[in-house]
Every structure is written in C-alpha cells, then in structure tokens.
Amino acid sequence: MNQKKAGSKIFFAIAAILAIVGGFYYNASNHSQEGEPKAVGEKYTCGMHPFIISDTPGNCPICGMALTKIESVPETVSSPATAKEAKKPEDDFFADLGGKPVKAEHKIIFYRNPMNPAITSKTPAKDEMGMDYIPVYADELAGGGGVEGYSPVKIPPQRMPIAGLRTARAKMESMGRSIRTVGVVEADETRIRRVQTKVGGWVEKLYVNFRGQEVKKGAPLFSLYSPELLAGQQEYLEAKKTAGKFASSSDESLRKMGDELLAAAKKRLELLDVPPEVVSELDKGGEPKRSITFYSPVSGFALAKEIFEGQKIEAGMELFTVADLSRVWVVADLYEMDAKEVRVGSTAFLSPSFDPARALSGKVSFLSPVLEPETRTLKARFEFPNPGNALKPGIFADVNLEVESGEGITVPDGAVMETGARKIVFVHKGGGEFEPREVVLGVVADGKAQILGGVAEGEEVVIDANFLLDSESRLRAALSRAAAPSPEAGHGEGK
Secondary structure (H helix, E strand, O other): OHHHHHHHHHHHHHHHHHHHHHHHHHHHHHHHHOOOEEOOOOEEEOOOOOOOEEOOOOEOOOOOOEOEEEOOOOEEOOOHHHHHHHOOHHHOOOEOOOOOOOOHHHOEEEEEOOOOOOOEEOOOOEOOOOOEOEEEEHHHHOOOOOOOOOOOEEOOHHHHHHHOOEEEEOEEEEEEEEEEEEEEEEEOHHHEEEEEOOOOEEEEEEOOOOOOOEEOOOOEEEEEEOHHHHHHHHHHHHHHHHHHHHHOOOOHHHHHHHHHHHHHHHHHHHHOOOOHHHHHHHHOOOOOOOEEEEEOOOOEEEEEEOOOOOOEEOOOOEEEEEEOOOEEEEEEEEEHHHHOOOOOOOEEEEEEOOOOOOOEEEEEEEEEEEEEOOOOEEEEEEEEEOHHHOOOOOOEEEEEEEEEEEEEEEEEHHHOEEOOOOEEEEEEEEOOEEEEEEOEEEEEEOOEEEEEEOOOOOOEEEEEOHHHHHHHHHHHHHHHHHHOOOOOOOOOOOO
C-alpha cells in the first residue's frame, strides 16, 4: 500500500515537472516569435491605384492596367491592438478631405466589389476572383464636386511628387493660332477676257494657234473678212466726202448735217470694234480693208481657242479666252469652327505643293455666305501674286492663316480632359485638395488652351497625371451614388 502511494507521488511529480517545462517552452517560443518576420503570401497591385490589392494576377478594376506583383516584404506579427494603431487613414494614397487620422467620420460604412462598385456588402467579403472587397469610409461619401459625376479628391502633399502631379497657373494673355487648309489655284475671274465679234464673217488668218499660248496686250489674235465691216468702212468714206462738200456750203444746217453723218459713220465702226488704227488710215485717205485684224485685250495666256483658219463665224460666238495669271485665286474649304475667326482682308500665307519651302503672302478676298451642306465647310477665296506664273490653275497649295482671338485666360492644353460632352480641369485648392471644374474652351493652339469660363486667373490647374485624379474623382462620385439615400439599405451581399 505504501509502495503504491509512493509510485503515485512520483507520477504526479513527473507530470508537474513536464507541465512546467512545457509551459516554459510555449511561452519562450511565443515570446520569441513576437516581433520576428513572418512571410507574406504573393500580392498584386495596380501601379496607378495602389489601394487595389489582390491575391491573384489580373487587371485593375478602375483603369484596366495589368496588376503587378508586390515584392515580398516581411511583416511583424503584432497584437490586434498594435495592428489597429499602425493602420491610419493617411496610409491610404488618397487621404480623406479632412486629412486627419482616426476621426469618427472615417468609419467604414460598407465594403464594395473591386470590379463593380455597385455591388456592396455590409461585412468584409471576397468576389468571384478571390479579391477582397474594398472598405468605403464615411468621409469618402461626404459631399461632391461642383460637376455632376465628380467629387473632390485630396492627396497628401508629400505624395504628390510620387504620383507625378504637376500644376501650372492660369494666365491672362493674348491667344493666337494658325488655321491650315488646302486650296486649289484658279484663274482670277476679274482678269479673264472672252474674245468675240459683233459681226459674222470668215477667219482669214490666225496668230494664236493653240491653247495655252502666251499673248501680250495688243498682240494680234486673228484677221476676219466680214462684208458688214467692209460696208461700214465704205459708208465712212462716203460720209467723209459728203461732210467735205457740205463744209464749203454757206448753209449752216448743211454743214451741221455733214458733220453728223461723218460722226455717225465713225461711231458705227467703233461699235463694231473696228480698231482705231483702221479708222485713222481711212481718215488719211486709205482704202477700205478687206480683212480686219483683232487684238488681245490683255496680257496672259489663251486658255481657250475655238476657231481655225477659214472657219465661218457668227456674231457673238466665243473665239478666245485670255487670262491674266499675274495674280490668281486659291479656293479652299474652312471648317465651321475655323470659319468664324476668318475675316475678309485677313493675311494668309501660301506654300505650293511643288515647292513647300516657298511662301507667298496674300489675303482673304471673299467668304461664301452659304455653308456647304454635304461637307459642313465654308468656301473661302484667297488672292495671291503669281511671280513667274509659277502657280498654275488646278494645282494644290497649303494655305495658313494666323488669327488672333484676343486676350483671355490660358492654361496648358494638357490640363483639359475631354470626356466627350464636357471639358474638365482639376483645380488645386491648396493642401493637396483638388476640385473638378467644368470649363468652356476657346482657341486651342501651340500647347495652350483658352478658357472662356470655369477657371480664374492665377488658379492652379493640374497639367500632369490628371487622369489619376479623374478616375478617383469619378469613383468617389459613383460610391456616393451607390450609398444614396442610405448606406445601410440596398447593398448587394458579397461572398
């Protein structure tokens, strides 16, 4: 009996020793692990939206960029209290508008699906791809921007360089731009002459034998035999003789009648376009000419020739078209947005297609009062000098106009984000707070954009990485809409 009691005591003693040793080992092991590195599983994030974290590869739900692997960084195992203290609101890339840690309004309202912000959950969850739902805080839903579909965004100032955000001040300055169009060279219609006769007859000789032949003003074009012209010369000679007889009469009425007959015969020859030289020869006692030579009214080129030697012609028939090409027209189309800034008399510069380095200065001479319905363009006519007749009718030429839009607010054109229906800029209010603004654009040229409304002189606008603000601003606005009217109602449950 005593031996059994002694054995029991020994057993309990050994058990107690083992319990003490095991507890000591457990505590030592637990103590040694606290604060030591613990490996983290593979994580993936978006370079543009660092708050997007996924356990698996994929694409960013906001911008669609491929998620990149986060290099493994050992983390310290700490107590829940320590972890809670380590997680602060300013650890997020985009801070809340208050910018202060752990306030009551920074509480989590619900969780949203990273791929579809409209799907939400009251509790932490994962989507079908295994991605964690993203917490949505009260301050992210507080208030909206002045632009529908956008909300203000705040980034801690120390993180702005990391995001590549740069700003520039809006300036008041004169704004000009170039309007470029392509035109076609045409002959100046005010310098074109049609050669016709007022009598019929037969072409006896041609001095211009082909189209395109150059002619000088006063140079002979053709000789015409016309019975009517021959009769007119004879009548003039008869009137001249009669006037000479009456001139010696003592009767004043006869002398006057003779002068009137001579003047009428001479006038008839003039109206039939008989050259003055022919009339002068008749006055000198010459004989009527069988054929009359007609001359070019201008210097230029015979753009058209409709007759041949020996051909019979009728009165009013077009025989030649002679064009003076020392100055030409260039006809071009202007788009609606450009046409409103062009005025008659505006200076233009022309570069011919065959010699782009050459520049000729001209002006706008005419703007069509009617818009072409098919092309939605306006016909504009320019006048240019044509030294050496280098500009041939029918060739293409580049036309540039410098137009001034007056003084106004300007910003770098990279500050303006065109969303289709609207133009948006982000204004830096200071302290990392960015406000979306809808603006009205004027002229955009030479890397600058004229702002007709929405931004004041001296305000700072974002000119680089504004797409980052755009996506975050839209996301916050979408979350605000998803939370309305009550964040507690209507949330779809996640997994």
